[in-house]
Amino acid sequence: MIEKKDIALEKAVLIGIISKDQNEEQSKEYLDELEFLTYTAGGEVLKRFTQKMDMPNPKTFIGSGKMDDVRRYIEEHEVGTAIFDDELSPAQERNISKILNCKVLDRTNLILDIFAQRAQTSYARTQVELAQCEYLLPRLKGMWTHLERQKGGIGMRGPGETEIETDRRIVRDKIALLKAKIKKIDRQMAVQRGNRGKLVRVALVGYTNVGKSTLMNTISKSQVFAENKLFATLDTTVRKVVIKNLPFLMSDTVGFIRKLPTQLVESFKSTLDEVREADLLLHVVDISHPNFEEHIASVNQILGEIDSADKATIMVFNKIDAYKPEPFDDTDLIAERTTAHYSLEEWKNTWMSKIGDNALFISALNKENLEEFRKRVYDEVRKIHVTRFPYNEFLYPDYDEHDV
Incomplete structure (x- = not known):
């Protein structure tokens, strides 16, 4: 490579x-x-x-x-x-x-260019192409050189089209075709989701490059593509995960970003159906990033746009191994101590304390605190599972890390 x-x-x-x-x-x-x-x-x-x-x-x-x-x-x-x-x-x-x-x-x-590079499946490529066409439509300035400008003159007067109007019509027709194709794929994917039965669904959501795919690989023992770049994952990946003897489905979704283009939010809303239909969200946060609180707000905003803000959510603060607070000089009487100087323990006593058990601190890369993560996810999935399969509750006893 x-x-x-x-x-x-x-x-x-x-x-x-x-x-x-x-x-x-x-x-x-x-x-x-x-x-x-x-x-x-x-x-x-x-x-x-x-x-x-x-x-x-x-x-x-x-x-x-x-x-x-x-x-x-x-x-x-x-x-x-x-x-x-x-x-x-x-x-x-x-x-x-x-x-x-x-x-x-x-x-x-x-x-849009990054999405075009990263799209692997036909579905992702179709969604990106739709977003590109919607972005391009108001910006057309005669980009198709194969279309000759229609000239006026004798016998040519009347309701003809200029080159730019022809271009716009071509793009509008393309947008209509892409939307129809996405609807068809949506129906196929809806059937696939229906075929999964009543298994509990857990979705990983979060800002781009926070370690969702790494966590997915660690928990599901699968090989989802992951690297230190933005939007490494575009296609939603669903894996069956078993913790102890409790099976459930986990999906890894496209990462969010601030100032996310409207065209992408619209065209990728169908991809985010996995989030809409999830029973539990794992909101993964890169706590080592200096502006992780803004990232949380951006993700919550998009979750609101797809009607998923009220779902049961566990906040998973990842990359604790990379978290390094800025040093603070106590002898400097002018300097003001800010959140940039907080230790992890101090962060846990802020607004995070109100989340209680729904705040976890892990390192997916170094596998730190993953046992606590598994136990918390197991307990939450079990609560949902026994409501759907009440007669099988005896099969899923309380979590014991020695039995995993």
Whole structure:
């Protein structure tokens, strides 16, 4: 397998703004994530550009002076791609492309490109293609060179179509075909889910790159693809898991992300049916990430959008082996102690204490506290199982780690 370092990476610059809705710290965090997205897509970030503005410039997103700085840097360093942290309007994209004379992408376009790379099954590829078409439709500017512009003249006057109108009609027809295909696959998958019987269903949910697939591999002893990149998993994977002698189904779903493109939320809602139909959610959190609380909020927002916010949920705080609080100098009278300095024990005494037994702290990679995790999942699944199969309750005694 070819290592990433042996592949020529595409040079890119990142552009973001610091606004009234997004302070300097948030802007840095979003650009950090955008850089990780760029790396995942096969790019190398040479420089970041940020500008303080009340709101984005409606014509060029950033001001003319900053845009000149970006243009000069791109020309001097032969950069091929400029990536903006927020979604650009079609007009902004056209104006910026003319000024920078390079490929211009926004966060949505970049995520769509990663999804297109990662989609393995026909279902995932169809969903990504639908999202791409819906994103492309308002941005068409005569991209199909095989369509000749219809000319006017004698005998040609009347309700003809321009090239752009023809393009839009082609894309609309494509969108209709893709939606019909997804509906057909949805019906097939609904039959598959129905054939699984009444087994308890557990779904792993969480932000992208928090270790869901690693946890899935550890618990189910299967080989779900996992790596340290965003959106390593696109296709929902379902495995039968047995803890002690209690069988249930566990599904690994696509990771969420802040500023997730609307097109992807819509097209992937059918994939998230596994979450909707789950009896129990395991919300996996990367506690080593400095902004894990924001990640939790983003996931909860999307769960609300797919009507799954009220499901029984266990919070699984993963990567405790990588958690390192920032050192705090007690002798500095000016310094203020923040959550960045909290130890794990201190975090457990914050809002996490209200979750009680529904907060677990593990390392899926190093297999730390997995016995406690198994016991908690077993107890919760057993409660649901005995309501469906009351006569089999004697088969599933209380959990004993020595019997596993």
